[in-house]
Amino acid sequence: MRDRRLITVAALGAAASLALAGCASDGAGGTIELAGGGSDAAGGGDKGTITLGFLPSWTDGLSTAYLLQDQLEKLGYTVEMNTLTEAGPLYTGLAQGDVDVFPSAWPEITHAEYMATYGDSIEDLGTYYDNAKLTIAVPEYTDIDSIDELAAASDRFDGKIYGIEPGAGLTGQTQKMMPEYGLDGSYELVTSSTAAMLTELKSATENEKDIVVTLWRPFWANDAYPVKDLEDPKGAMGEAEGLHFLGTKGFAAEYPEAAELIEKIKLDDAQYGSLEDLVVNEYGEGREAEAVDAWLDEHGSDFDWVVD
Known part of the structure; x- marks a missing residue:
């Protein structure tokens, strides 16, 4: 199961790299030209794209994203899917109207700098999950339990913390954390990349070697690998925050029915975990729409917002 999960994420990362053709922004402004996409699921309608x-x-x-695609197409919208590899260009595209919705943003802490830059051109469509966390993690067998123990143990970890994409909010927060603990x-x-970090984590845990990685919750890798979050007594990785749906400015006025649906979506840990597991692990790349169908069959009756 772990191999299948890792291969899935690695493949997705490669696909995303190919999709980011012509992007001319580093997240600090400028223009963006988004590549490819188009809905690959049946459905769509005449209420707009x-x-x-x-x-x-x-x-x-x-x-x-695939949950929203399913639901918005059932409402009669045409949905296009655009994949990127960095948060900066995504926020740029959202602010400029090249992207209508970012379906899982971390605007309170992790993406606060992007919101400070682009927030005037973005509207919050609702919070679907309210206990997201950024973490520093080690294997369960490693006899270190707190970030403040890392400084004295750098030789054990070859002086490396394995992170994800350079432009990720998690990366920025980790960079802020490191001097707080003398790292x-x-x-x-x-x-x-996320896939590269998971490759290192998989190799280390299979060989029972020590490793430090940046992770977050909710994320399937916390269950797929024998890892534990390190305590953060200084709170340097930030507090728990919400996962939001963000829209380009004016989205709710242009697509009121879509905005009303999006605002109603709320997921708890079990519901969210089931969705992610089905999309990423049980069905995998190319079968995301089937995964959403299976999740709705299981959980659809739990919600009053589901469009049949």
Whole structure:
């Protein structure tokens, strides 16, 4: 199961890299030209076209994007899916109207800097999950339980913390955390991609080696690998926050029925975990629509917002 999960994320990351053709923004402004996409599911209608922008390797957004695609198409909208590899260009596209909805944003803490830059051109469509956390994690067998124990143990971890994409909010928060615990002189934050981090984590845990990685909750990897969150006594990784649906400014006025539906969506840990597991692990790449159908068959009756 772990191999299948890792292969899925790696493939998604590669697909996302191919999709980011012509992107001319580093997240600090400028223009963006989004690549490819188009809905690959049956359905759609004549109420207008809504573009969802997301990072496939960030599986919270992947899962909720396909859930929204299903529901919005049943309402009569045409849905286009645009995949990117960094949060900066996604926020740029959202602010400029090239993307209509970001289906899983972390605007309160993790993406606060992007919101400070682009927030005037973005509207909050609702919070669907309210206990998201950024974490620093080690294997369960590692006899370290707190971030403040890392400084004295850098040799055990080869002086490396394995992170994800350079432009991710998690990366920025980790960079802020490191001097708080005196890690900036003894550790290097290795950034590349979510798939690359998971490759390192998989290899280390299979060989029972020590490793430090950046993770977050909710995320399926917390259950797929034998890892534990390190305590953060200084609160340097931030408090728990909500996962939001964000729209380009004016979205609710242009698509009121869609905005009303999106605002109603609320998921608890079990409901969200089931959705992500089905989309990422049980069905996998190319079968996301089937995964959403299976999830709705199981959980649809729990909600008053589900469109049949």
